[in-house]
Amino acid sequence: MTPFSIRQQGQSAIDYMLACAALAFALFVPLRDAASPDTPRTAVQIVLHAFKTAYDNISHAISLPA
Numbered sequence: 001m002t003p004f005s006i007r008q009q010g011q012s013a014i015d016y017m018l019a020c021a022a023l024a025f026a027l028f029v030p031l032r033d034a035a036s037p038d039t040p041r042t043a044v045q046i047v048l049h050a051f052k053t054a055y056d057n058i059s060h061a062i063s064l065p066a
Helices: 003-007 011-028 043-063
Strands: none
Touching: 011 043
């Protein structure tokens, strides 16, 4: 092994840690959206609310008589 390759060990761990930290920050920082301008919600809350609304709509449509 050359001295250069020895110094490169562990570099990807720092890169992955920074990418995960940026992703966690992006998902959990409060945002203001048009649906609730008074109370900021995180991106996770917005996505979960969208899934819940879609599930409620599809379950209602399935329960209707043919």
